[in-house]
Amino acid sequence: ETGVTQTPRHLVMGMTNKKSLKCEQHLGHNAMYWYKQSAKKPLELMFVYNFKEQTENNSVPSRFSPECPNSSHLFLHLHTLQPEDSALYLCASSQELGLAGNTIYFGEGSWLTVV
Amino acid sequence: GQQVMQIPQYQHVQEGEDFTTYCNSSTTLSNIQWYKQRPGGHPVFLIQLVKSGEVKKQKRLTFQFGEAKKNSSLHITATQTTDVGTYFCAVGGSSNTGKLIFGQGTTLQVKP
DSSP: OOSEEEEOSEEEEOTTOEEEEEEEEOSOOSEEEEEEEOTTSOOEEEEEEETTEEEEEOSOOTTEEEEEEETTEEEEEEESOOGGGOEEEEEEEESOTTOTTOOOEEOOOEEEEEO | OOOEEEEOSEEEEETTOOEEEEEEESSOOSOEEEEEEOTTSOOEEEEEEOSTTOEEEETTEEEEEOTTSSEEEEEESSOOGGGOEEEEEEEEOTTOSSOEEEOOOEEEEEEO
């Protein structure tokens, strides 16, 4: 139990589908993140939210759309994805941005396969 | 932007041998963190180093922060099969927002 829960754990979707990944944290944190992890690349930061406000969009294609309705929940809406988007998508949270030593707590990840 | 280089990318050792991974930055770091990701799992926080020359130990794991705060190392003494996984260092983004940038990771395989 990490305190950060992601659903679904596995998702297979077609390139024309629309789906969403959900993340919920029970740690009382105020910053939430989406990371992408694929086989040949290091952990890639996608989006950052601090107190529900998006502070970072790391040049992510518009087919990925984040939503943060409150500090405990984070969504990643997916539409018209490409096969190269297949990866492990990790949600994470931390106390808040701007703190020294901002430790990240990861969820178990959502394995996404685009066919 | 902030970048950190981690070497080696892969390491295969015999159980009982030692293992070291290194993390290097071109800029001075305020702090550095280390994470471990088991196969099929998610990254888990191990430790944070803040002070120049700092050395911290967790059982068989020794973490060191360089005197110039530009590099760090993780050393495992007498590896065990439970040490298998990928070890990442992570540093703060150049804008000093507290956002972490991860190294490429070192994947450790331990032969029993």
